[in-house]
Amino acid sequence: MTVAVTNFNGVAFLDACLDAVATLRGEVAEVLVIDNASTDESVELIRRHPSAPRLVQLDSNDGPCPARNRALVEADTRWVLQIDSDVIVRPETLEQLWPETAGSQVAAIQPRAVLASDPAVVHYDGGRMHYVGVMCLDHLLERVDGEAGPPEDVGAVISMALLVERHALLEAGGYDEAFFILFEDHDLSYRLRARGWRLRRVPRATVLHREGTVGISYRPGAPAYPERRAFLHARNRAYLVLKNYSWSTLLLTLPGRTVYALVWLAFSIRRGVFLAYLKGRLDLLRLLPRALRLRRRLGSHRVVGDRELLIADDLTFSPVITRRALEARLETGINGTLRVLWRIVRGLVPGRGPLESGRLDSTS
Numbered sequence: 001m002t003v004a005v006t007n008f009n010g011v012a013f014l015d016a017c018l019d020a021v022a023t024l025r026g027e028v029a030e031v032l033v034i035d036n037a038s039t040d041e042s043v044e045l046i047r048r049h050p051s052a053p054r055l056v057q058l059d060s061n062d063g064p065c066p067a068r069n070r071a072l073v074e075a076d077t078r079w080v081l082q083i084d085s086d087v088i089v090r091p092e093t094l095e096q097l098w099p100e101t102a103g104s105q106v107a108a109i110q111p112r113a114v115l116a117s118d119p120a121v122v123h124y125d126g127g128r129m130h131y132v133g134v135m136c137l138d139h140l141l142e143r144v145d146g147e148a149g150p151p152e153d154v155g156a157v158i159s160m161a162l163l164v165e166r167h168a169l170l171e172a173g174g175y176d177e178a179f180f181i182l183f184e185d186h187d188l189s190y191r192l193r194a195r196g197w198r199l200r201r202v203p204r205a206t207v208l209h210r211e212g213t214v215g216i217s218y219r220p221g222a223p224a225y226p227e228r229r230a231f232l233h234a235r236n237r238a239y240l241v242l243k244n245y246s247w248s249t250l251l252l253t254l255p256g257r258t259v260y261a262l263v264w265l266a267f268s269i270r271r272g273v274f275l276a277y278l279k280g281r282l283d284l285l286r287l288l289p290r291a292l293r294l295r296r297r298l299g300s301h302r303v304v305g306d307r308e309l310l311i312a313d314d315l316t317f318s319p320v321i322t323r324r325a326l327e328a329r330l331e332t333g334i335n336g337t338l339r340v341l342w343r344i345v346r347g348l349v350p351g352r353g354p355l356e357s358g359r360l361d362s363t364s
Contacts, residue, residue, distance in 0.1 A: 001094070001163075002080045003028055004071030005053070006064045007046075008036035010085035013210055014045050017085050022051040026094035029077050030054060033085075034067035042085075065175035065184050068159065072166045072174060084160040088116060088208040096205035097163045100151055107168035107197035108189075110157040111205035112148065120144070123209045126201045128155035131253045131310040131342055132260040133241040135186045140316055148203035155311065157199050159185035161207045168197055173297070176243075178287055182229065183236035190244050196303040230273035233264070234280030235287070242284075243291035244298060249306040252345040256338050260315075263334055305350035312342035 003021050007014060014033075021031055031053040033046050037060050046055050056074060058067060068082055079101055083089065093111055100109045113124040122139040130136050135156050159175070169175075172191045175184050189199060241250070241257065268277035314335045 001026065001028055001098075002030050002032060002071075002075040002077045004032040004034060004068070004075065004080050004082045005085050006034050006036070006067040006071070006082065007038060007042055007085035008061050008064075008067075009038045009040045009042060011038075011040040011042045011045055013086045014042060015049070016088055017083070018046075018049050018051050018053060020088045020090070021053075021083075023091040024089060024094045025091050026098060028094070030075070032056060032071055032074055034058065034071050034074075036061040036064070036067050062177060063180035063184075064159070065177040065179060065181075069174040069177065072164075072170055075166055078166060079163060080166050081163045082159070082161070083207070086210040087113070087161050088210070089161075090206065090208075093205050093207060094163075097202055100200045100202060101163070101165070103198065103200065105196060105198050106200055107165050107172075107192045108157050108199050109163040110154065110199070110201045111161055111163075111207050112201070112203045113158065113161055113209040114206050115141075116208035116210045119206070119208060124158040124160065125203065126154035126157050126199070127316070128311045128313055129186065129190060129309055130315060130338075131249075131306075131312060132257050132315075132338065133237045134260075134315065136311070136313045137316040148206075151200055151202045154199050154201040155193075155309075156186055156189035157201065159188065160209065168192065171195075172197075172301075173294070176294070178239065178290055179236050180232065182232040183240050187240050187244065190240070190309060191298060193309055194244070194298060194302045194304050225271040225273055227273050227276040230268055230271075230276040231280040231283075234268070234277040235283045236280075238281070238284050239287050239291055242288070243294045246299075246306055246350050249310070249349050252348055253310075253342075256312075256341040259334065259337055259341070303352070305352045307346060307349040307351040310349070312339045312346075 003024065005017060031051060033053045034056045035042055035046065036058050043055065043057065046053060056070060058070065064084065071080060071082060081094065097109050097111060100106060110126050112122060115121045115123050120143050122142050122144050125138040127135045127137040172195055176187050179187060193199065265277065268274045317331060
């Protein structure tokens with residue numbers, strides 16, 4: 001098994017991250033650090049770290065996706081534990097995740113990420129893919145008491161800490177580098193599951209997650225919603241939907257997605273990030289040819305349809321964002337509206353892909 005650390009200007013985190021990796025119990029063939037053209041002292045720190053990881057330096061910082069893809073190419077092992085440099089693994093993390101690699105058609109296994117500042121609070125625990133094109137996150141910033149549940153299948157995983165089957169990811173096209181960051185793990189989860197792969201999570205395997213990406217992450221105490229995040233959200237959600245959903249699903253879910261788009265438009269105006277939101281929507285035009293090309297590629301390999309992949313659970317609204325009483329009531333109404341619209345169209349949404357249909361027809 002290979003451990004691959006993705007880093008950009010993470011000098012404040014790297015020592016703790018690499019120290020923790022060195023304590024992992026289990027068979028680790030190699031530790032890689034893929035550096036995204038850091039401008040701080042990260043490279044010097046990596047070179048002098050006593051664990052002597054293999055350093056691969058990229059020429060530019062194009063987000064974590066190219067670095068994660070490079071790690072998949074560089075690794076010689078079937079399984080790769082990919083972590084960001086602001087993640088601290090525990091010695092038992094690999095031992096807790098590894099049994100899930102024996103499962104049939106498992107492509108990715110996620111530990112539970114908790115806040116390093118308060119390990120009793122969950123940051124990321126996987127989630128489900130809402131048909132409007134966002135992830136419904138499980139236990140976001142919740143204080144979870146009691147014993148963690150057993151390993152289980154999950155609808156979508158978060159890419160800042162994942163044990164992945166490298167061949168499955170490479171065959172699916174890896175991480176889509178056009179996202180830069182945000183929604184890239186949602187997109188990967190969708191494509192893997194559409195191809196028939198399973199995603200697993202192991203709640204008792206916990207890793208510590210530190211500060212996150214400056215200018216993009218939104219954590220407790222943040223003074224304002226980041227403009228860069230608003231730009232990426234506006235562009236990447238629409239890009240994800242366009243490149244992955246079947247044409248029938250795009251048409252049938254248009255009313256619900258329009259409701260969500262109007263909600264996000266109002267949010268961007270209220271939070272003072274409308275211009276960033278508008279720029280993101282316009283930048284989608286640049287990605288249209290790529291989206292159409294990639295949707296054709298996925299269509300030729302799909303075995304699971306949108307009816308099985310998508311859900312209409314309550315949307316995840318970050319508890320960090322303070323909402324007035326009226327906004328809370330509107331949130332309830334929005335969730336109810338989106339559920340009703342999904343119930344109306346769900347039976348018409350494609351339930352299996354062309355390959356699965358062909359297999360069923362050939363054996364009947």
